[in-house]
Amino acid sequence: MDARATLVEIRDEVAAGGRRAAEVCDLFLARIAAIDPDLAAFLTVDAEAARREAAEVDRRVARGERLPLAGVPIAVKDTLATRGLATTAASRLLDGYVPPYDATAVARLKAAGAVVLGKTNCDEFAMGSSTENSAFGPTRNPWAAGRTPGGSSGGSAAAVAARLAPAALGSDTGGSIRQPAAFCGVVGLRPTWGRVSRYGLIAFASSLDQVGPLSRTVRDAAAVLTVIAGPDEADATASATPLADYEAACDRGCLGLKIGVPRRSLESGVDEAVAARFEAALAVLADQGASLVDVDLPHERHAVPVYYLVATAEASANLARYDGVRFGLRVGPPAGGGVDRMYRDTRGAGFGREVVRRIMLGTYALRAGYYDAYYQKAQLVRALMRRDYDAALARVDVVATPTTPTAAFGLGEKIDDPIAMYLADVLTVGPSLAGLPAISVPCGFIGASLPVGLQLVGRPFDEATVVAAAAAHERATPWHTAEPPAARLAGPAI
Amino acid sequence: MPARLTREEVARIADLARLELPDADLDRLARELTGILTFAGQIAAVDTRAAEAAVEAGPAGGRLRADVPRLSLPREDALAQAPAADAAGCFTVPRVIG
Numbered sequence: 065m066d067a068r069a070t071l072v073e074i075r076d077e078v079a080a081g082g083r084r085a086a087e088v089c090d091l092f093l094a095r096i097a098a099i100d101p102d103l104a105a106f107l108t109v110d111a112e113a114a115r116r117e118a119a120e121v122d123r124r125v126a127r128g129e130r131l132p133l134a135g136v137p138i139a140v141k142d143t144l145a146t147r148g149l150a151t152t153a154a155s156r157l158l159d160g161y162v163p164p165y166d167a168t169a170v171a172r173l174k175a176a177g178a179v180v181l182g183k184t185n186c187d188e189f190a191m192g193s194s195t196e197n198s199a200f201g202p203t204r205n206p207w208a209a210g211r212t213p214g215g216s217s218g219g220s221a222a223a224v225a226a227r228l229a230p231a232a233l234g235s236d237t238g239g240s241i242r243q244p245a246a247f248c249g250v251v252g253l254r255p256t257w258g259r260v261s262r263y264g265l266i267a268f269a270s271s272l273d274q275v276g277p278l279s280r281t282v283r284d285a286a287a288v289l290t291v292i293a294g295p296d297e298a299d300a301t302a303s304a305t306p307l308a309d310y311e312a313a314c315d316r317g318c319l320g321l322k323i324g325v326p327r328r329s330l331e332s333g334v335d336e337a338v339a340a341r342f343e344a345a346l347a348v349l350a351d352q353g354a355s356l357v358d359v360d361l362p363h364e365r366h367a368v369p370v371y372y373l374v375a376t377a378e379a380s381a382n383l384a385r386y387d388g389v390r391f392g393l394r395v396g397p398p399a400g401g402g403v404d405r406m407y408r409d410t411r412g413a414g415f416g417r418e419v420v421r422r423i424m425l426g427t428y429a430l431r432a433g434y435y436d437a438y439y440q441k442a443q444l445v446r447a448l449m450r451r452d453y454d455a456a457l458a459r460v461d462v463v464a465t466p467t468t469p470t471a472a473f474g475l476g477e478k479i480d481d482p483i484a485m486y487l488a489d490v491l492t493v494g495p496s497l498a499g500l501p502a503i504s505v506p507c508g509f510i511g512a513s514l515p516v517g518l519q520l521v522g523r524p525f526d527e528a529t530v531v532a533a534a535a536a537h538e539r540a541t542p543w544h545t546a547e548p549p550a551a552r553l554a555g556p557a558i
Numbered sequence: 559m560p561a562r563l564t565r566e567e568v569a570r571i572a573d574l575a576r577l578e579l580p581d582a583d584l585d586r587l588a589r590e591l592t593g594i595l596t597f598a599g600q601i602a603a604v605d606t607r608a609a610e611a612a613v614e615a616g617p618a619g620g621r622l623r624a625d626v627p628r629l630s631l632p633r634e635d636a637l638a639q640a641p642a643a644d645a646a647g648c649f650t651v652p653r654v655i656g
Contacts, residue, residue, distance in 0.1 A: 164635035297623045304621060369598040380575060387576075389649055394641035402653040404576070412578030420577060424568070424587055425594060427575040437602065438595075444606035451609075482590055483597050 067095055067227035068553060071136050071284035072311075074230060078125060078135030078177075085125070085135030089118035089179050092137045096181065096228050103550055104203045105213075105222040107142050108150045109182035117179045124177065131177030132291055138173055139223045139232035142183040143190050143216075144275065145264035146170055149180065153266045154198035155188045157414030158392045167264025168299065169233060169275045169292040176291045181229055184219030188416045189383065190240055190268045192216050193488040196479050197418040204475070206248060206550035207513045211472040214244030214488075220278050221248035227551045231279040231288055235265055237272045238371050239467075239492025242504035245278050246467035246517025249506045249546060251534070252278045253285040256525045257499035258303040260289075261296035269378035272371075272496050280544055282505060282535040286310035289527060308528035314535035319353030321533055323520075324460035329364040333490060335470045341516040342466040345507035345537060349464070352536045359456040359463060363449045364494050368486055370449065371493035373429050373442035380426030383419070386411060421482060446497045453498040457523045462533050465491050467504040467517030495521045505534045506543035513548070563592045 065074070065083060077083040093111050100106050114137070121135050140146060143153045145163035152158040170180065187197035195218030196202045203218045205211040206226040213222040217234030221244035224232050234241040236254040245252025253276045260275045267273060277288035290310050296302040325346065330339070350356055388394035388410035396409035415423065429438035456463055469490055478485040495502040500521050507518035518537065522530035538544055547553055568588045572579050579587070637643040642650045 161639055164631060164638065295621060300621050300623075302621070363604070366601050366604060369601050372594065373598050373601075384576075388641055389651055390636070391639040392641070397652050403651045405578075406652045407576045408578035411576055415577070420579070420583070421587065421590060421594075423575050423577065424571050425591060427571050428563075428591065428595070431571075431574070438598070441601055441604075441606065442598075444609040445601050445604050447609040448604070448606060482594060486594075 066553065067091065067551070069230065070281050071133070071230040071279055072281070072287055075132070075134050075136050075287070078121070079131060081125065083135070085118040085121040085177070085179060086115065088135050089114050089137055089181070092181055092229055099226055099550060099552060100228060102204065102209070103206060103222050103226055104201055105184055105219040105226065105228060106139065106182045107152065107154065107185050107200055107219070110149055113149065114179055114181050117174065121177045121179060133173060133287065134177040136178045136231065137181045137229050138178045139181050139184045139220055139229040140170060141186055141217050141220050141232065141234045143186060143235050143266045144170055144233055145266070146180060146183065149183060151183065151266070153189045154186050154200055155414065155416065155419070156199045156393060157386050159199070161392050163264070165264065168261035168296045170264065172292050173233070184217070184223055184232060186219055187216035188419050189266065189379070190216040190235055190237055191379070191418050191422055193239070193243060193485050194473070194478065195219060195244070196475065197416055199416055202475055205472050206548035207515060208472060209550070211474050212247065214247035214472060216240040217278065218244045221245050221250055221252065224248070224250045224278050224280060225548050225551070227553060231277055231284050233275060234278050235273060235275050236496065237268050237375060238496050239489040241276050241278060242467050242492050242502060242517065242519060243489060245504040246515065247472040249515030249543065249548065250278055250280055251282055251285050251506070251544070252276070252504045253289060253527070253531070254496070254502045255289060255293060255527055256501040258301050259501065259525060259527065260292050261299040261302040263296055263298035267382040269375040270382065271378060272375055282503070282531050282538050283311055283314045285503070286314055286531050303525065305525045310528055310531055313528035313532045316532040317352060318349055318533045318536035321354040321462065321529070322357050322460040323349055323354045323533065324357050324359035324456050324463040326361045326364065326456070326463060326465060327358050329361050330465060333469050334466055337510045338466050338468070338470060338516050341508040341510070342518060345518040346464060348537055348540050349533065352540055354533065357460050359460060361449070361452045361456060361494065363445060363452050366445050367449065367494040367497060368490050370442045370445045371489070371497060372425070372486055373438050374446060374497070376422040376426035377429045377439045378426070380423045380430060383423055386414065449494060450498045453495070453500060461522070461529050463521040465519050467491060467519040471510045471514035471516055491519060500524060501527045501530050503530050503534045505538055506546070507537070507541070508543055509546070515543070563588050563595070
């Protein structure tokens with residue numbers, strides 16, 4: 065076995081006793097030590113804790129426990145709480161914070177036999193589309209070191225692409241799983257809002273945030289979803305809607321599926337080379353027996369403004385908790401200053417530029433006198449967007465678009481132009497606002513080495529159809545097997 | 559909707575959000591927020607009469623657990639990450655009143 069092994073292959077081998085979790089863990093820890101200094105995908109790696117967890121998995125397997133993710137090494141985005149392992153959301157404000165509990169998604173992975181390798185870099189508090197807003201420096205794209213891996217789950221996407229972990233957890237508010245998955249040539253699945261518990265996910269915009277997997281194959285993403293999905297007493301919004309057999313859904317194929325294409329929404333703003341890869345992906349799906357149907361999403365063109373009003377308003381409320389009292393950074397007050405001055409100094413010093421921008425925008429949009437014009441108006445347009453998707457998904461099984469309008473952009477290229485950066489999410493924020501499940505799968509390259517993603521969006525809680533279509537595309541194409549230069553797979557096998 | 563935010567308005571918002579910002583940031587933020595709000599302001603023209611006024615949270619309904627007392631985070635665990643705490647087991651903060 066080498067680092068090319070998929071999550072399902074590792075799981076099956078460890079569960080059958082053919083390979084020890086400890087060996088697998090060591091293989092990936094060695095790769096992280098050798099390769100990650102060039103990528104900066106990880107913020108924290110606790111090799112000793114990972115080895116302890118792996119040894120425990122081996123004991124559980126030896127005792128005859130059936131573990132659905134036996135010995136699978138997993139990287140976890142730093143927006144998810146991990147007991148005893150530093151969790152910063154890539155913010156100075158939480159530098160050194162060590163949670164006393166696991167996020168539900170993390171706890172379920174561990175119970176299933178997965179081994180947490182470490183915490184991955186991201187934009188600060190998941191606010192960004194390039195991982196450049198991390199307080200601890202950017203992550204590089206494994207396909208092109210001068211480009212961003214996307215964001216905000218850029219560290220998770222880069223780690224999976226470079227074969228530093230077979231899978232990772234990310235979180236997606238407006239595209240933060242799907243966009244970096246597209247930029248790094250991996251699979252990224254945003255489940256339906258409410259499919260996965262948000263307990264222990266550091267909140268950014270609560271009506272949009274959702275936890276999901278990144279992996280190299282659709283089946284691997286399905287295997288992770290199976291473990292992390294479902295109701296949770298700690299999150300009242302985690303739905304009891306029954307789960308499907310997501311791995312079995314990967315074998316359904318897409319014969320007879322109706323795939324909607326919102327042609328009018330894609331008329332402008334999508335790079336020509338990306339559009340060409342997208343058309344090729346549609347042809348593959350049609351070749352596998354799907355039928356293509358034009359659909360209309362008339363309000364989709366407002367998605368980015370609506371998203372940045374709703375998300376920032378919620379963020380301004382959620383980030384009020386960082387007050388220097390219970391956890392994280394405290395700054396000041398200077399002599400004679402009181403608690404209010406301490407709040408201001410702490411928040412002013414602890415939050416980075418983009419986080420400040422969004423708190424300010426959200427505070428403005430929620431102000432008396434402006435609330436109706438901005439936040440309330442945005443929620444009304446959001447309701448219309450949701451109706452558009454409802455109408456489209458009454459006629460088709462999934463809606464297909466490119467995941468992003470361009471391939472990975474350069475480090476530094478958009479960081480000083482917030483609106484240009486926000487427009488990187490133009491194709492992913494719509495499904496987020498509608499609460500729908502959506503996946504990004506590799507659908508080719510621009511030139512030799514810039515991956516492009518196909519996004520498939522499904523009905524609420526119908527992740528099964530989304531993965532069925534995605535897996536059908538994957539089976540018929542070679543893109544998911546391509547190896548980025550940074551993966552350096554000539555190294556040792558076990 | 560105001561098309562242009564002044565430095566004073568930005569300072570007022572920073573005050574509401576409890577953010578101590580350097581003066582230079584106020585000018586930059588006035589420029590950036592004006593740009594973003596002008597961009598976002600395009601939604602003012604959307605006809606939303608067909609939408610319900612209700613703010614929707616999403617497709618999942620809230621689920622409540624049984625109202626049964628249970629152990630929560632131990633006090634020492636909660637205090638372990640505090641910037642300041644006292645021996646009595648309380649978070650401590652700078653002067654609050656006068």
